[in-house]
Amino acid sequence: MKINRYKYIWLPALLLLYGAVIGILFGKDFISSGRTWQFLATMAGDLAVCIALFFSLRKKERLAAEREGNA
Numbered sequence: 525m526k527i528n529r530y531k532y533i534w535l536p537a538l539l540l541l542y543g544a545v546i547g548i549l550f551g552k553d554f555i556s557s558g559r560t561w562q563f564l565a566t567m568a569g570d571l572a573v574c575i576a577l578f579f580s581l582r583k584k585e586r587l588a589a590e591r592e593g594n595a
């Protein structure tokens with residue numbers, strides 16, 4: 525299936541979009557209540573998870589492609 529082949533692109537992008545929407549919706553509430561650092565840490569954590577997920581899924585895809593080529 526072609527959609528599974530590019531999972532390393534669309535899944536982190538979808539999670540990053542979700543984090544951005546949540547940040548837009550609830551960011552003002554966090555900042556106005558004095559929890560700016562918590563908001564920034566949450567957004568940074570979301571970004572870090574998306575980046576790590578991208579690289580791990582890309583490596584998994586490359587290893588699977590290498591196994592298919594050698595098999």
